[in-house]
Every structure is written in C-alpha cells, then in structure tokens.
Amino acid sequence: MTLEFAFKAFVVWLGILMLAIANGALREVVLIPELGKLPGLILSGILLSGVIIAVAYFTLPWIGRAPVASYAVIGMGWLCLTIIFEFTFGHIVQGKPWSQIFEPYMFRGGNIWPIVLLAAAVAPYAAARIRGWV
Numbered sequence: 001m002t003l004e005f006a007f008k009a010f011v012v013w014l015g016i017l018m019l020a021i022a023n024g025a026l027r028e029v030v031l032i033p034e035l036g037k038l039p040g041l042i043l044s045g046i047l048l049s050g051v052i053i054a055v056a057y058f059t060l061p062w063i064g065r066a067p068v069a070s071y072a073v074i075g076m077g078w079l080c081l082t083i084i085f086e087f088t089f090g091h092i093v094q095g096k097p098w099s100q101i102f103e104p105y106m107f108r109g110g111n112i113w114p115i116v117l118l119a120a121a122v123a124p125y126a127a128a129r130i131r132g133w134v
Contacts, residue, residue, distance in 0.1 A: 001070050008063045009074045009124075013081050016055055016120070020082075023048045038110035045112035049119035052078075056123035057130060068134045074124040082120055 023044055032040035063074070090101040104113035128134045 001066065001073060005064055005066060005070070006077075008059075009077060010081075012055065012059045012063060013078050015059075016052055016078070017082075017085065019051050019055065020048055023051065041110035042112060045116050048116050052116070052119045053123045053126055056127035060124065060127045060131060060133075063124075065128075065133055068125070068128070071124040071128045071134070075121040078123070079117055079121040082117060 026047075027040055027044035031044055034040075035043065087101060090096045091098065104111045107114065125134065
C-alpha cells in the first residue's frame with residue numbers, strides 16, 4: 001500500500017466522519033423527536049451504515065484498485081480511527097465518563113453502534129466486491 005493510497009483512504013474517512021456528525025444531528029433533532037428513542041437510534045444506525053458503504057463504493061475508484069488485503073487494511077484503519085475519535089472526543093473534549101462512552105457498544109436502548117463499526121470495517125472490501133474488483 002502506498003502513502004498516496006493510505007492518504008486517500010484517510011481523506012475518505014474524514015468525509016465519513018463529517019457525514020456521521022451530520023447523521024448524529026439528524027438523529028437528535030429529527031429522528032428521535034419524531035419517532036422516539038428506540039426507532040430513532042435504530043434508523044440512525046441503519047442510515048449511517050448505508051452511508052458508509054455508499055461512500056466507500058463511490059470513492060473507491062479515486063482511492064484506486066488494490067489487492068484484497070489492502071481493502072481489509074483500509075476497513076480496519078477506518079474502524080480504528082473511528083474508535084479513537086469516539087474515545088478521544090467523548091472523554092477528552094466532551095468530558096464524558098468512560099461508562100457513558102462504552103454504553104453505545106452494548107446494544108442498549110436500540111443503539112446499534114457496533115453494526116455501524118462493522119459497516120466501516122467491511123465497507124472497502126464490500127465496495128470492491130460490488131464493483132467486481134475482488
């Protein structure tokens with residue numbers, strides 16, 4: 001994997017991060033008030049998972065073709081960057097206690113955050129597979 005390839009994958013992740021923040025705003029301002037907490041959280045998680053896979057699909061030609069293992073590395077990178085961001089932003093910036101940060105990882109109250117993380121991890125490979133590249 002070249003440095004340019006890794007840089008492009010990182011730039012795409014930054015775009016996904018911005019879309020995830022927008023999804024969180026949509027969830028808090030529209031989905032939960034209109035649908036309730038349980039359906040709002042579930043729909044938000046489904047939407048974000050779909051967005052991540054769609055972004056991977058549409059940006060993969062820009063990132064470039066690569067061996068199958070490279071798509072797995074990108075997915076694991078996106079997963080790690082997301083978790084690092086969540087922990088850093090939640091604990092250091094927002095001052096949340098660790099128990100509150102770990103709560104979305106437990107499938108409680110309709111939160112399907114682990115599914116979103118799985119989508120981030122498999123999205124590059126899935127997108128390459130859909131494109132017929134692997």
